[in-house]
Amino acid sequence: xxxxxxxxxxxxxxxxxxxxxxxxxxxxxxxxxxxxxxxxxxxxxxxxxxxxxxxxxxxxxxxxxxxxxxxxxxxxxxxxxxxxxxxxxxxxxxxxxxxxxxxxxxxxxxxxxxxxxxxxxxxxxxxxxxxxxxxxxxxxxxxxx
Amino acid sequence: xxxxxxxxxxxxxxxxxxxxxxxxxxxxxxxxxxxxxxxxxxxxxxxxxxxxxxxxxxxxxxxxxxxxxxxxxxxxxxxxxxxxxxxxxxxxxxxxxxxxxxxxxxxxxxxxxxxxxxxxxxxxxxxxxxxxxxxxxxxxxxxxx
Amino acid sequence: xxxxxxxxxxxxxxxxxxxxxxxxxxxxxxxxxxxxxxxxxxxxxxxxxxxxxxxxxxxxxxxxxxxxxxxxxxxxxxxxxxxxxxxxxxxxxxxxxxxxxxxxxxxxxxxxxxxxxxxxxxxxxxxxxxxxxxxxxxxxxxxxx
Numbered sequence: 001x002x003x004x005x006x007x008x009x010x011x012x013x014x015x016x017x018x019x020x021x022x023x024x025x026x027x028x029x030x031x032x033x034x035x036x037x038x039x040x041x042x043x044x045x046x047x048x049x050x051x052x053x054x055x056x057x058x059x060x061x062x063x064x065x066x067x068x069x070x071x072x073x074x075x076x077x078x079x080x081x082x083x084x085x086x087x088x089x090x091x092x093x094x095x096x097x098x099x100x101x102x103x104x105x106x107x108x109x110x111x112x113x114x115x116x117x118x119x120x121x122x123x124x125x126x127x128x129x130x131x132x133x134x135x136x137x138x139x140x141x142x143x144x145x
Numbered sequence: 146x147x148x149x150x151x152x153x154x155x156x157x158x159x160x161x162x163x164x165x166x167x168x169x170x171x172x173x174x175x176x177x178x179x180x181x182x183x184x185x186x187x188x189x190x191x192x193x194x195x196x197x198x199x200x201x202x203x204x205x206x207x208x209x210x211x212x213x214x215x216x217x218x219x220x221x222x223x224x225x226x227x228x229x230x231x232x233x234x235x236x237x238x239x240x241x242x243x244x245x246x247x248x249x250x251x252x253x254x255x256x257x258x259x260x261x262x263x264x265x266x267x268x269x270x271x272x273x274x275x276x277x278x279x280x281x282x283x284x285x286x287x288x289x290x
Numbered sequence: 291x292x293x294x295x296x297x298x299x300x301x302x303x304x305x306x307x308x309x310x311x312x313x314x315x316x317x318x319x320x321x322x323x324x325x326x327x328x329x330x331x332x333x334x335x336x337x338x339x340x341x342x343x344x345x346x347x348x349x350x351x352x353x354x355x356x357x358x359x360x361x362x363x364x365x366x367x368x369x370x371x372x373x374x375x376x377x378x379x380x381x382x383x384x385x386x387x388x389x390x391x392x393x394x395x396x397x398x399x400x401x402x403x404x405x406x407x408x409x410x411x412x413x414x415x416x417x418x419x420x421x422x423x424x425x426x427x428x429x430x431x432x433x434x435x
Contacts (some may be wrong), residue, residue, distance in 0.1 A: 035156075039185050042376070050239065068341075070363070073186070088215040095351075096389045099242065100236075100387040102213055119154075182301060183330075195382075208304075218360070245381075246358050262405070
């Protein structure tokens with residue numbers, strides 16, 4: 001992985017075989033990012049599982065072959081002192097058909113070009129929304145432990 | 146809705162049931178945003194109508210069930226002194242299939258995480274392009290009333 | 291084409307009939323952009339060819355009719371002193387179905403609203419990755435000729 005910074009903005013290049021969540025979480029930890037936006041991302045995914053929230057759980061779809069990563073967007077928050085990363089993606093397969101959803105897991109194929117913006121003096125939270133059964137982004141959580 | 150600002154950059158969290166256009170328009174009005182970009186957005190849409198411009202009109206498709214919001218991009222301009230918001234979106238349904246288009250109307254489900262960049266000393270316009278029959282973004286309109 | 295700048299950020303409006311790559315390359319050359327991100331783009335594409343990397347080559351799909359441009363993301367680097375632009379896109383057709391992929395060529399229909407961020411004191415490279423057979427983004431190449 002390569003990373004370059006200009007103020008609150010980062011460009012990342014992920015490499016073949018890297019786990020998307022683990023790599024972004026390590027980046028957030030290493031750079032002390034506590035509030036961020038995964039603004040844009042392209043490349044390929046060698047493997048991925050995409051989810052659709054059916055009101056009770058994420059209904060999963062596992063990609064059978066590598067797909068072009070055509071859109072990647074999300075947020076970086078902190079839960080229990082560790083990075084909490086929420087990502088949605090669109091990917092396209094051999095026939096160029098597009099499937100999309102909440103990213104449950106993903107592994108980079110060839111490379112990923114990912115652009116991140118941060119909010120330097122903030123911490124985003126992601127508390128459990130009990131009525132929904134999901135954690136939801138909180139831009140202004142109270143003081144963190 | 147929550148909003149946090151860092152200079153010309155904003156992160157917004159929209160909430161269950163909020164109308165996407167009305168909420169973004171109120172935000173633009175309250176924050177005196179006259180030139181902006183809806184750079185990225187994810188979450189869910191409880192309801193939405195997506196359009197395809199067939200050369201004469203937007204051919205609409207109304208979503209029958211909530212969909213994951215996987216991409217949201219667009220621009221904020223001013224028309225007749227009020228915010229004019231142009232949005233395109235991709236959404237995915239229970240089978241992870243993806244439909245997309247010009248957003249005609251949309252209501253947030255659960256939440257929306259939306260990232261906006263603004264051009265502080267500018268006003269974007271959206272004058273009617275009579276030859277096409279659509280309003281089109283003008284980055285450097287003349288003096289506004 | 292219109293372009294407005296605020297520091298390292300640019301909003302572009304491309305016009306009917308403009309070639310997407312030629313127009314972005316001319317913009318990068320004219321503005322001496324050697325490291326950039328095509329963060330977001332919407333509008334329509336009158337024509338386009340999208341590719342899926344099958345491990346040996348880009349399997350192409352040519353659009354038969356104009357499509358809504360719903361997502362456009364990528365990077366601007368320099369190869370042999372000239373702009374090297376890598377773009378992925380999602381587009382939707384008359385039935386709102388979505389196809390996506392690596393953009394092999396594209397022509398704007400009606401307009402394109404494209405948002406670009408640059409890294410002012412950097413040069414991104416895109417050297418050939420011989421083991422893959424593709425050029426890959428290099429955020430920190432050595433000194434350029």
